[in-house]
Amino acid sequence: MEIEDRKQLEQRIAELERQLKNERQKQQWALEGEDSGLWEYDIKAKRLTQSSKLEGKWKDTNLVVENYREQMKEWNLIHPEDEQVFEAYCDSMDRGDPHIMYEMRILRDNGRFGWIRQEGNTICDEKGVPVKVIGKVLDVTGEKRDNKRLEREVTRDMLTGLYNYDVARKMIEKKLQDPAKEAGALFLMDLDDFAEQNAAYGTVFGDSVLEMAANIVYTSFKAKDIVGRIDGDEFLVYASGICNRKDIEKLLNKLMIRLSRFAEEREGNRCSISIGVAVSPEDGGSYEKLYHSADLALYRAKKEGKSKYCFFDREEDYNTSLGETGRKLAHKKKDQALAGQDYLNINKDLFDFAFKCINTEENFYHAIEKIFEEVCLYFGMDRSILLERDKGSDDIFVTAGWSREDDGNDRAMMEQTSKVNWYVMEQYYRHVEYNILQDGRDRHEDYEKDITQMKRVPISAIQFPIMDGSKMAGVLTFESWTKRKWGVAEIATLSSITKMITSYLLQKQTKAELEMEYIVGKKAMDVQKLIYYVVGEEDHQIKFLSHYARECYPMARSGQLCYKAFMNRETPCPACPIQGLKEGAGQNTVEYYDEEEDNWYTLNASHMNETRVKKHEVIICRSNITAFLERVKGEDQLTGVMSYEKFKLEATRMLRRNHEEYGLAFLGIQDFSRINDEYGYEVGDQVLRTFAAEMSARRADDELVCRIKGDDFAALIKRRSAEQMRKNMQLFSELLTKRFRERFPGISINCFCGVYNVPDEEEYISKCLDKAMKARKLALNKIYEGGAYMYSKEVEMEDKERSDMSRIIKDSLEKGMFRVFFQPKVDIVTGKIRGAEALVRLVDKEGKLISPGRFVPLAEENGQILEIDNFVYKETFRLMQKWQQEGKQVPLISVNVSRLHLLQDELPQYIKSLSDEYGLKPGQIELEITESVFFHDTERLVAIIKQMRDLGFVISMDDFGAGFSTLSLMKSLPVDVIKLDGGFFLKSELDDKNKAVIAAILHLAENLGFEVIAEGVEKKEQVDFIRGQGGRLVQGYYYYKPMPADEFEKLLTEKK
Secondary structure (H helix, E strand, O other): OHHHHHHHHHHHHHHHHHHHHHHHHHHHHHHHOOOEEEEEEEOOOOEEEEOOOOOOOOOOOOEEEOOHHHHHHHOOOEOHHHHHHHHHHHHHHHHOOOEEEEEEEEEOOOOOEEEEEEEEEEEEOOOOOEEEEEEEEEEOHHHHHHHHHHHHHHHEOOOOOOEEHHHHHHHHHHHHHOOOOOOEEEEEEEEOOHHHHHHHHOHHHHHHHHHHHHHHHHHHOOOOOEEEEEEOOEEEEEEEOOOOHHHHHHHHHHHHHHHHHHHHOOOOOOOOEEEEEEEEOOOOOOHHHHHHHHHHHHHHHHHOOOOOEEEOOOOOOHHHOOOHHHHHHHHHHHHHHHHOOOHHHOOHHHHHHHHHHHHHOOOHHHHHHHHHHHHHHHHOOOEEEEEEEOOOOOOEEEEEEEEOOOOOOHHHHHHHHHHHHHHHHHHHOOOOOOEEEEOOEOOOOEOHHHHOOOOOOOOEEEEEEEEEOOEEEEEEEEEEOOOOOOOHHHHHHHHHHHHHHHHHHHHHHHHHHHHHHHHHHHHHHHHHOOEEEEEEOOOOEEEEEOHHHHHHOOOOOOOOEHHHHHHOOOOOOOOOOHHHHHOOOOEEEEEEEEOOOOEEEEEEEEEOOOOOOOOOEEEEEEEEOHHHHHHHOOEOOOOOOEEHHHHHHHHHHHHHHOOOOEEEEEEEEOOHHHHHHHHOHHHHHHHHHHHHHHHHHHOOOOOEEEEEEOOEEEEEEEOOOHHHHHHHHHHHHHHHHHHHHOOOOOOOOOEEEEEEEOOOOOOOHHHHHHHHHHHHHHHHHOHHHOOEEEOOHHHHHHHHHHHHHHHHHHHHHHHOOEEEEEEEEEEOOOOOEEEEEEEEEEEOOOOOEEOHHHHHHHHHHHOOHHHHHHHHHHHHHHHHHHHHHOOOOOOEEEEEOOHHHHOOOOHHHHHHHHHHHOOOOHHHEEEEEEHHHHHOOHHHHHHHHHHHHHOOOEEEEEEEOOOOOOHHHHHHOOOOEEEEOHHHHOOOOOOHHHHHHHHHHHHHHHHHOOEEEEEOOOOHHHHHHHHHOOOOEEEOOOOOOOEEHHHHHHHHHHOO
16 A cells, blocks of 8 residues: 555656746746747647647637647648648647747738647656647747848849849859759840949939939740849849840840830930840750850840840850850860960070070160070071060060061061051950961961061061950060971970960069059049049048148048048038948949039949059049039020929029029920921921920029920929919910911920929939939820829839839739639520630638739730730630530630730731640630720731631630721721720619610621620610620629639530
């Protein structure tokens, strides 16, 4: 009995210890985080009890979930993508794993999914059998968001949002190494003259150009393609599945057109791009080879005038046009060749003699001639010549030489011949260390005609280049006037001596250049009164002051803060040029206005990269540009109003000095190019002068007007209401039209503008103008409502939404988030389904549908509609093939054809090949084309549609009645069906006017042999009216809403 009591006591103690351990674990977790909830899971009962620390509707009561696994699934609380993780989590608890930790998404009270981390420890009974799990749940949504943001920062370029180069390279390498890879193309792109534009307009403008160019490049390619930024203004794209030259040319032509259109809307005069293209695997199976090939093609595109694309040509001799990669490889091969040379063959006495001459002779060229004489006599050669290229003039000169006998005028002939062939020689010597000529010929060129005119003919010769990087600075030539072979010892010795001469010669040239540069630079800076100084990039401490800087600021000293010494400020200047360098620019130029001096200055900052200068030091050059701007850029030559450069100066002054509230207006004339085309440039210039004069006459003394370019004008005006601005635009339009209509009766001139109310803290006019320009675009869209639009937060948000939506569209194409829905077309006489329209839908991450009105217009504008159309075609045809194979009776299915697709001449054959691929007859497919499309390039469009109709496709005109269709046009159009615009049926009751129009269209269509479908029908009264007018086919919510493919498939089965 005593033993039994002891056992029970030990068991009780063990149980108490387990309970104590459990409580300690709970207390520890409770202390670890206020936002965590504690729970217990009974393994046998499958029951989970959640503590009161859980947030949400269970905050104040414990939550008990019986049959936990099944109940959570029944409540649909687990994100569909995390269901397997949840199952593994439950399995782990049921098995009694010692430690458990899983992360998953669950549905919150607000209807959105959030990330949680479930962590627990298993508790066993006295026999070691798992009985329960105690744990905590932690909200890690913020942590996940931060991780995602950090991941994006690591993998993405911060300015453009594209992949950075390292990530893009690894992704491309992975694709190329995939055994199942498909053919593809690598594009290397470089914006033309971007550095000059960046310097002329500033980094804010430059960054906006880079962002827009990156967006254009990004949206020009498919979702699966890899788009990255190499550095600066360089991009690379790898597009798999495209290798046909014609397809690539069409893609690149559209990209370059989009860039040129963007340039027309900006301050800059142009924005063009050069592109090199290499196709895998033909031009390279590895990343290095493919990149090298594309780089060569890009180099050629740049060399041939820029603003073009070039394909890598395997037949072309690229020795004369190597790209960056090619040059690097050439140097590498050259270094390897030199490293493997047999230096045992070098004649040590000759080498030592040459070394002594160069180091002891005062005149460098006298030393060279002594070396030539010794070498030639030793090896039995007859002449040696040093040819050098003058960097300033590119002329070639013999600067040193030795000849066994008088050689007359041979040296002048050598200079002339070398100048003609210098470039070819330079390319050749990037790959080889020396070149041997026999009888005036080498492996590439024939110089026999040139050398036979010499007094002393070099029968055998060997040449060694003097290379300064990739440029050839000179050539050493050793000649024999009789036939000879060049031995290994001779070549090794001559090569070594050439390297020594090269080293001293380049040092001499560099020293001379630096001395001259110092003299000229110092003189130029003194003449221009240029202030320059060196400061620390991080601490802004002055490290060095130029002579003129010390004269202007006698109290400034090394070690002082630059903004304190020069500007008497306690904090860094708002327009500090160093900030741009921190953001990644190699150099940065800013303009700033000194209120006290009433002067404008430019500040140019660049890193000091010399080896003797400490890292992170910056040289800043300051120049007073006030007089220059006043003199050169004060007035627009055509109109007489202020120039844009002058406007920026004066506007900045006024905004800082005046206390008035100003607005910045960006004005223009609608379709001004049409006036130039129809009436001539002289009339166009008169219109601009008159417009400028009218604006100037109506401005107040403290308001400004300028012309930017073309018909783009800017005005700094006192704030006015939108209504006042509309009245002004209407007045200008009437005045201009009246003025010119006397001479040109048909002319009509409409003015429009966008206005941005400048906030008090705004300092940069260019930023204000960008916002006014966005408002002007909206004004153009609303020209008939008055022609003026005020920039607002709503416009800014809309701009951001458009950018976000563009990204969503591409991501959705990549992740397969688009769906095809079907809306049946019904015969109202028989009640049977006679057809259906395939409609695109977009599903967001939470499974909700995004309205087509949010993404379709944007996709049509930026070109993404082509990819969306292709998805709809392929998915619709795939489903039709599937239903057909299952024995279902598939009605006529219509797909929408976008305006951009109709611009492609190959569209008819593309649709036909696609229908053939899925085993469909053209007569099973209806192609819907919106009515408004028919009024642009009608003749060409009719020809394209006729081709598709001749192939057997059914053609319908969508939204008929919404535009301005004419009887003559209807008679000539090759269409089979017209679809009444749904706008006729928006009202619940049809008014007499709509009834009359609908009746007329139905009767007209019947006489012309068109079939008519009434779209957007929602009421019985509407159906009855259509039936009464002889109509039969309707499409609308009265019968069916657009439905997913599986629902439409059931409908086909039911109606079979």
